[in-house]
Amino acid sequence: MGRTPRVQLAFPDRKVLNMRARAGDWVEVLSKQEILRTLDKNGRLDGLPFMPQMFKYCGQRFRIYKTAYKTCDTVSGDYSGRRLQDGYHLSLRCDGDAYDGCQAGCLIFWKAAWLKPVEGPVQVQYMPRRLHSSREVASPNRCTERDVLGATKHQDIGGDVRYSCQATELLNYTQPLGWWDARQYVEAYRAGNQTLQQLARGFWYLAYYYGTLAFSDRWGRPARWLYNRFQAITGGIPFPRMKGTIPVGQSTPRCDLGLQPGDLVRVKSYEDILATLDGRLSNRGMSFDAELVPFCGKIFRVSTRVERFVDEKTGQMRRMNTPAVILEGTSCKALYSGRRMFCTRSIHSWWREIWLERVSIDACPRTALSSHQAAARAAAEHVHSA
Incomplete structure (x- = not known):
């Protein structure tokens, strides 16, 4: 999880985000041109798409909502955990503008290479920087805003439109993460995503769920009844x-x-x-x-x-x-x-x-x-x- 973000290679004097950033820290989204330099011709970094609607946040400051060190597989239907390298969430959701009005409102993933640490909420008025040479504009290896937009959809063999976004491409920029890997729970606390109390409640529920066979039809009924009785007394959530x-x-x-x-x-x-x-x-x-x-x-x-x-x-x-x-x-x-x-x-x-x-x-x-x-x-x- 400590890999150096690619942006450090392109901007050696730029102070970029590192993996010590925690939930609640202030960050600033880099400029459009700086972000484009981190992307391939398909508008991706390490397989993660930079979606067109994310450009409007360039130069603005936000608090980190959560460190996106893990996510879940909603593509294959397995719903297991997945590990993500250098990922963050900023409480910003997809508005669907580049995807013909999709209304799912998914939370956006941000790579560390697209952010830099700042100390406060002072708003920055972003002014696009003009490139200095026509050679740089015409470079065949340079990702452009048009490339990012063009990567959002394509037609399949049958002529149907297929969309590509962070949600559909999730398996391409994440890796499998077993539930038994204890490092993910340590990271949840270290990154400020979860408190010790929240972690304890989660583990208590799982221990009860499997330890009492509360999921089973035959033996689980008394376990579920006891769970609900205890929760009713303490004002908790029913089974x-x-x-x-x-x-x-x-x-x-x-x-x-x-x-x-x-x-x-x-x-x-x-x-x-x-x-x-x-x-x-x-x-x-x-x-x-x-x-x-x-x-x-x-x-x-x-x-x-x-x-x-x-x-x-x-x-x-x-x-x-x-x-x-x-x-x-x-x-x-x-x-x-x-x-x-x-x-x-x-x-x-x-x-x-x-x-x-x-x-x-x-x-x-x-x-x-x-x-x-x-x-x-x-x-x-x-x-x-x-």
Whole structure:
């Protein structure tokens, strides 16, 4: 994990990020020309694509959200851990502009070679630097912004458009990472991604899950009951891997609320949601993952109504047959995910509308309101009191 970033070869006087950077540290995204010099003709560094929408962040400063030393395999369907060299997340998500409006909102990966350490949030007004010679512009080995854009999609033999982004190319810039490799958990703490308490809770859950055979149909029932009793007393999360009540093969119910961005909703109780799932924890083809359970019963705002997304496995654009929405503040924490535990990717959670119910502003905690909504409630309360 200590390999020297390539940018040091091109910019020997440039202070670049190193692997001692931690979550919370301030960094600045290098200029467009400096980043282009680290890329091959396909707009990649070590196989990781630099996506066109990332250029707009050049010269700006951000805090490191997490050190992306590991991620998870969402391409092959294995969902195991993967190791990434010199990777970081900056709380910046893909807006889908270069991918015909994909709405998945994936967290962007950044290589250390594209960042430099800084000491504070002072904003830098980036001015593109003009190249000094036509020979440098015409160099056949130099990656250009047009190359980066051109690498985002191609047509296959059948004429279908296939997209290439950081999500679809994940297996090309990561390596397998076994769950037993203890170094990844040490790195999770050392990098500031997880606290000791969070690590302890994750290991406790796994020990209980496998040690009591809580996953089994025959022996797991009393273990799951004891888990839920203890969590109810302590105010914790119920056992997050219960089974749906609808037999596999039967149709699962649907409910269309017509939700739009900004709407307030409450996630239904875990018990109510299980009643909409089959034995595979699926509702009309969408799984209810264990990572969604901690959000049950809580109130959120709708962020996105998902209608189209790029399929990470095929690179094809897919359209949703049944409505799904993304809620603000709900993303995978990888706390109950076994082989990919403590994955840093924070993938957005997707919600069927049948798992949600509308709520009014009056039912929403003030901390969950936007400034506009809070002002509206304050005005209503003033009129009512008068």
